Amino acid sequence: ILNVEQSPQSLHVQEGDSTNFTCSFPSSNFYALHWYRWETAKSPEALFVMTLNGDEKKKGRISATLNTKEGYSYLYIKGSQPEDSATYLCASLPSNSGGSNYKLTFGKGTLLTVNP
């Protein structure tokens, strides 16, 4: 994988459903993986920054896992609520990211719609 890829591109779930989506990134030259939540007309909100293989992070009903060896991360939302509706972005930071080389590479995002 050369780029950051997210799937699915969009999904619709019912309130109360649990859901998950995937971010794939280049496993070589990896430093960190960011997840952002982006609501329309607002700033992307940082959810997690993950660096270690096997890392798991949780924030309320949202959690994420990281596999740096195979180059993927999963984002899980338990008991989705309408206010979870947003675009979820992931971004990879390569290991040569010191100084002026600090560059996040973004996926296209997963648009989640939670129907009441």
Add this chain to the structure above:
Amino acid sequence: GAVVSQHPSRVICKSGTSVKIECRSLDFQATTMFWYRQFPKQSLMLMATSNEGSKATYEQGVEKDKFLINHASLTLSTLTVTSAHPEDSSFYICSARERRPYEQYFGPGTRLTVT
């Protein structure tokens, strides 16, 4: 969390005019600011990186004379789209990073339409 503001949120301008977009870090000092552009259904693409008091570093394919970036202070960066053309119509979003590692905060973005 840290807050980044961006103005204007929307701007419509005529072809050939210039447009300035401001990005401010409101409650922290941003050692580095980033400018991204996003076309419909595409990912955020980095245009340039700027450090306070120094010239911006532009990504390959981004015209530095067309997209002027000024990072005059630790809380303010501006992007000026000079002699705008319809193909410059896009969503522009800034981001700021403070000294702590990994953390990068975004503004809400600016929708530019060039007629």
